[in-house]
Amino acid sequence: MSQSAPGLSVAKAAILVVGTELTCGFARESNSVFLARWLSERGISVLAAQKVPDSIHLISSAITGFAQTADIIIITGGLGSTHDDVTREALAKALSVPLVPFEAALGAITKRTPPGADPAAFIRQANLPRGARAIMPEAGIAPGIIAESRGTLIFSLPGVPREMELMLEAVDVELLALGVEQQRPVVERARLTGISEPQAARLIEPVLRDHPDITVNILAKPEEISLTLMVPGGESADAKMKQAFSQVLEKLGETVFSVGGESLPEVVGELLRQRGLTLATAESITAGQISSLIATVPGSSDYLK
Numbered sequence: 001m002s003q004s005a006p007g008l009s010v011a012k013a014a015i016l017v018v019g020t021e022l023t024c025g026f027a028r029e030s031n032s033v034f035l036a037r038w039l040s041e042r043g044i045s046v047l048a049a050q051k052v053p054d055s056i057h058l059i060s061s062a063i064t065g066f067a068q069t070a071d072i073i074i075i076t077g078g079l080g081s082t083h084d085d086v087t088r089e090a091l092a093k094a095l096s097v098p099l100v101p102f103e104a105a106l107g108a109i110t111k112r113t114p115p116g117a118d119p120a121a122f123i124r125q126a127n128l129p130r131g132a133r134a135i136m137p138e139a140g141i142a143p144g145i146i147a148e149s150r151g152t153l154i155f156s157l158p159g160v161p162r163e164m165e166l167m168l169e170a171v172d173v174e175l176l177a178l179g180v181e182q183q184r185p186v187v188e189r190a191r192l193t194g195i196s197e198p199q200a201a202r203l204i205e206p207v208l209r210d211h212p213d214i215t216v217n218i219l220a221k222p223e224e225i226s227l228t229l230m231v232p233g234g235e236s237a238d239a240k241m242k243q244a245f246s247q248v249l250e251k252l253g254e255t256v257f258s259v260g261g262e263s264l265p266e267v268v269g270e271l272l273r274q275r276g277l278t279l280a281t282a283e284s285i286t287a288g289q290i291s292s293l294i295a296t297v298p299g300s301s302d303y304l305k
Contacts, residue, residue: 011044011180014066018077018087019159020053031076031164038168042175043183043233044072054078059090067094067152074171077159079142081121087156088145092129095149099127102134105143112141135170139163146174183233186241190249191258192225200225203251211244223293224257224264265293265300272303280305 015035021027032049039046047070052058059078066073078087092099105126113122125142128134135144135155140163145156155171157164192200197220204227208216211231219226229248231241249256257267272279281291294304 011071011175011178011183012047012069013039013044013072013074014047014070015039015049016059016062016066016073016075017049017051017159018054018059018075019051020055020084022051022077023053029159031159031161034161034165035074035076039072039074040230041184041187042172042180043185044175044180054084054086056086056090056093059087060093063091063094063149063154067149067154070152072175073152073154075154075156076164079125079144079156079158081117081125081141088124088127088129091132091145091147091154091156095129095131095147097130100130102126102128102143105134105136108136109141135167137163138166144170146170185230185233186237188229188241188245189259189261190227190245190252190256191262191264192227192252192255193223193257193264195225195252195255196220197225200227200252200255204248207244207247207251210247211240214240214244225255227252263297265297269294269297269300269303273299278303278305 015032017029017032019027019029022029029051032051036046036049048066050062050066052062059075063073063075075087075091078085078090088099103126106123109122109126110119113119122141128143128145129147132145132147135146135157137143137158140158140160142158142163144158144167145154147154147156153174155167155174157167157171197218201218204216208214214229214231216230217226217228219228227248229241229245231237231244249259257264262270279294281288281294283290291304294300
């Protein structure tokens with residue numbers, strides 16, 4: 001973040017996910033998806049999300065590269081006690097500082113070290129790059145790390161999703177202090193059926209042309225099209241979105257089955273309930289998938305026979 005920038009009104013973020021098991025395809029990760037949405041909801045533009053193996057050189061290089069363009073870097077993974085947990089070392093290398101013990105964390109880590117485990121392996125989790133601050137864990141053992149490099153704010157968090165999510169409260173405090181809360185975007189969503197992705201894009205294109213500051217994402221799934229509109233937060237953001245979203249819904253017409261987040265089975269079920277109708281399925285090729293979808297809705301036994 002430029003030192004002359006007024007807060008983080010145009011903040012840009014990068015996400016770095018660490019783990020050789022992820023880059024090799026041996027495990028799936030959800031942290032980058034969670035973080036991208038979490039950042040977007042706070043009006044922060046996500047420039048990139050990258051996975052890197054457990055390599056001090058590659059992690060450090062990724063941090064250094066992202067710091068050239070991002071105001072915020074969030075790293076997940078590599079803070080544990082095993083030999084391949086090297087994010088601390090990589091962050092220290094990127095910052096050109098040594099690792100130093102964080103005394104406040106030593107006692108907590110020692111108490112949480114499992115019986116029979118090598119204490120030294122766990123104690124190294126109390127090492128932070130010099131000048132960095134710790135985020136003490138509510139779950140798990142490893143502290144998170146808050147550091148800064150030439151105006152870029154860097155957060156290093158655990159890779160375990162639950163531990164990472166709990167630490168985001170501390171991240172939020174840091175961002176709120178810089179005014180990010182005031183820049184939360186206005187978001188509207190609609191779910192469509194009976195239409196293709198290109199058809200939906202073509203119908204709403206004139207509206208988006210008239211509202212260039214509104215971004216749109218169209219996601220095609222087998223059962224529906226998901227449409228998300230977003231405008232940066234500001235004094236007139238609500239009015240802009242209200243006008244644009246109303247025009248979008250008018251263009252899409254009866255293809256829109258939900259604007260409140262309800263799924264297609266939920267909408268169908270509510271229509272059946274309102275009309276006092278019941279439904280039965282006879283399926284062969286679909287192997288019961290239709291009735292299975294309908295049955296996911298609580299109370300579907302009222303109308304599904």
